[in-house]
Amino acid sequence: xxxxxxxxxxxxxxxxxxxxxxxxxxxxxxxxxxxxxxxxxxxxxxxxxxxxxxxxxxxxxxxxxxxxxxxxxxxxxxxxxxxxxxxxxxxxxxxxxxxxxxxxxxxxxxxxxxxxxxxxxxxxxxxxxxxxxxxxxxxxxxxxxxxxxxxxxxxxxxxxxxxxxxxxxxxxxxxxxxxxxxxxxxxxxxxxxxxxxxxxxxxxxxxxxxxxxxxxxxxxxxxxxxxxxxxxxxxxxxxxxxxxxxxxxxxxxxxxxxxxxxxxxxxxxxxxxxxx
Amino acid sequence: xxxxxxxxxxxxxxxxxxxxxxxxxxxxxxxxxxxxxxxxxxxxxxxxxxxxxxxxxxxxxxxxxxxxxxxxxxxxxxxxxxxxxxxxxxxxxxxxxxxxxxxxxxxxxxxxxxxxxxxxxxxxxxxxxxxxxxxxxxxxxxxxxxxxxxxxxxxxxxxxxxxxxxxxxxxxxxxxxxxxxxxxxxxxxxxxxxxxxxxxxxxxxxxxxxxxxxxxxxxxxxxxxxxxxxxxxxxxxxxxxxxxxxxxxxxxxxxxxxxxxxxxxxxxxxxxxxx
Numbered sequence: 001x002x003x004x005x006x007x008x009x010x011x012x013x014x015x016x017x018x019x020x021x022x023x024x025x026x027x028x029x030x031x032x033x034x035x036x037x038x039x040x041x042x043x044x045x046x047x048x049x050x051x052x053x054x055x056x057x058x059x060x061x062x063x064x065x066x067x068x069x070x071x072x073x074x075x076x077x078x079x080x081x082x083x084x085x086x087x088x089x090x091x092x093x094x095x096x097x098x099x100x101x102x103x104x105x106x107x108x109x110x111x112x113x114x115x116x117x118x119x120x121x122x123x124x125x126x127x128x129x130x131x132x133x134x135x136x137x138x139x140x141x142x143x144x145x146x147x148x149x150x151x152x153x154x155x156x157x158x159x160x161x162x163x164x165x166x167x168x169x170x171x172x173x174x175x176x177x178x179x180x181x182x183x184x185x186x187x188x189x190x191x192x193x194x195x196x197x198x199x200x201x202x203x204x205x206x207x208x209x210x211x212x213x214x215x216x217x218x219x220x221x222x223x224x225x226x227x228x229x230x231x232x233x234x235x236x237x238x239x240x241x242x243x244x245x246x247x248x249x250x251x252x253x254x255x256x257x258x259x260x261x262x263x264x265x266x267x268x269x270x271x272x273x274x275x276x
Numbered sequence: 277x278x279x280x281x282x283x284x285x286x287x288x289x290x291x292x293x294x295x296x297x298x299x300x301x302x303x304x305x306x307x308x309x310x311x312x313x314x315x316x317x318x319x320x321x322x323x324x325x326x327x328x329x330x331x332x333x334x335x336x337x338x339x340x341x342x343x344x345x346x347x348x349x350x351x352x353x354x355x356x357x358x359x360x361x362x363x364x365x366x367x368x369x370x371x372x373x374x375x376x377x378x379x380x381x382x383x384x385x386x387x388x389x390x391x392x393x394x395x396x397x398x399x400x401x402x403x404x405x406x407x408x409x410x411x412x413x414x415x416x417x418x419x420x421x422x423x424x425x426x427x428x429x430x431x432x433x434x435x436x437x438x439x440x441x442x443x444x445x446x447x448x449x450x451x452x453x454x455x456x457x458x459x460x461x462x463x464x465x466x467x468x469x470x471x472x473x474x475x476x477x478x479x480x481x482x483x484x485x486x487x488x489x490x491x492x493x494x495x496x497x498x499x500x501x502x503x504x505x506x507x508x509x510x511x512x513x514x515x516x517x518x519x520x521x522x523x524x525x526x527x528x529x530x531x532x533x534x535x536x537x538x539x540x541x542x543x544x545x546x547x548x549x550x551x
Binding site for chain 1: 343344345361365370371372374376378380381382383391392394395396423424425
């Protein structure tokens, strides 16, 4: 009934080649771009306060580490905390919404209104109400990350195979059992999409909210350092802060993609390689 | 049918007791279609009954009603020999095999077969023996750890059958389970289901649109008529020969097919084919 996979060793080496390709090619591309940047700056003689060389940026990154690193921690903390809250809130609210049609009709528009209102526009209001700037930033980032998680989760909970629902009915499954053993597992791919989108948006919102809120002092995030560097015409430091933000974005993307892969790779089509 | 020989002793001894009785059941869909009209059907323990008919004759609807999926518009369903739960269904006595394997893709084969027991609160450890028994019975003992996507269509169907059998039900409802499979797989699974029926003495209601499948499997055939769905003919199908690979080429089988085919043609006869 089964046949073993022929040429398993060639498949493994093929896989290694694929992985090497996936890592080496983009790295080489980045290296080429950095080199072009470096020689472009050197040959054109652009002053460092307009466009610093890669070397100057690295220099700023090392030299201003004691200033930038705490800011990175602050931004990371706000991003991750808001994402965690958005996950709990989004999933919880989605489960609540799908309990009955009435609940969904009543509450879904409110969630949409919150979502479509530009976050920068509400941030002054949030600043007034929130006890501290940090809490205000957290609320802003939460509001932005919350909606994609909610809408994906609602979609997922509602897209369960009808025959499987019939099967659960047939075996007399309770509402709770149907939720735990059927609806939530079936919604996993949708949840993972929400998580990836939400993770990216949480970082963007954390930065934008800090631009709007303009925090200052010991608990400043990278966005504040960006603005400060701009005012002081310290462009290498601005680039260094930017570099840190990209690195944080990449790390969040990698982490959410990895979590998604862990949960789905054994069964879901999106994570399977086509055999032909 | 002149000869009194039956397939198996189990079919004669346990024949008398009614397991489920539909009495004057009608079903109107929400769009106004009359899917079933005054259908009465008594199924006795140990029977292998095929519901046969053209598409739209309500055979799947009848099966779903027996399973408690979607209620009746009028009439009643009785379970004379079962304990009834609050939903009016015999607790743990029915299993259903759908046309699709209907497996949870995120669960292994083991996890899928575990489902009915899990829903009853049986621990994974306690469920292990019945699950492995059910898997072995359908020839998938070595595939407990596989995921559904790794299996062929026929193997997925076997998992679905194992899941239906793991609770040791008294009544197995099958809704065109093999319609989507290739002919060879289908014949193999037909033999396996027959074997299962003989070994366990379970009652089977099998919905199909195939004359050959129903003539091969069943010892009672109910032919249904469309628009509105109702029973056209209800007759036993008793053969002297053992139903196995040889039976497929026997004169007995040819005669059975002829008879069933004639009944089906009669049922289709005065209704316009198609929509």
